[in-house]
Amino acid sequence: MKIFMSKRMIACDEASFLISLREDRKLNFRKWWQLKMHLLTCHLCRKYAKQIGELKYSMEVYRDGCSHDSCSHKLSPEAGSRIDKKLKRDLNAK
């Protein structure tokens, strides 16, 4: 079985797209190989891959940090009572 290795080298635009894509789905062999080959010789895209990983980490911190009180925002008392009044009015109208 002849395995054809794509001789086409990809440039940074495709490489950075693949770096993004592999966050969301598994790359097929061809794409994985092309990216690997590109990263061997391109320090900018190696940096990019690292930073996209950091972005993912940052979003995790953002998400988890905001699920407990230290980072959550509160309804202003005015808004809270305004909404509560409207809700109770509609509740009693039924």
Place this chain on the structure above:
Amino acid sequence: MSDSKEYKLDPQKWVERYGDYLFSYALGRVNDSGKAEDLVQETFLAALKARERFRGGSTERTWLISILKRKIIDTYRKKYSSKESAFGSHEETVFDGDFYRSEEPFSGHWLEGRGPNSHSILPEGELEQEELVKYINLCIENLPAPLAAAFIMRMIDEEDSDTICKELSITPSNLWVMLHRARLRMRECLEKKWLS
């Protein structure tokens, strides 16, 4: 017959119990406290109308959040549909002329200053969560609207791609390109923020 707990609704206590939580959730996604307040109110009122249909299978909180989520997606759709290019018009080509060279030689390479500069987009030393949250909010605000929707749904709401595509009426290929473009911009924005 069933041992599973059946949840009941208690609208009298909704604002007190869930007002802040829903507000915080909405604010994280629409970045505007007035709009967030409106969304919270709309959610409670819609939930009130729909309360006969509540089956008790989930908690009040989960149920209310699901209503809020749908309303947030509606605001994305409304905001980005007719005027600007609709979601689906993000071409399925990878190339983004803002970031990469379009001409030979070296077409497809990073444009000067649009690629990574420093080694890290995180600050040195302890990661200040509050600052990070602030900068991420700012950077998301700067994203073009359709990209923000896709990025938020994927990276904050952690929706799977099928759900996002269905909600935004896009193909998976559109989605991958949109996420890529969002990441390009988020990375650049955060790198600049921490450097300054």
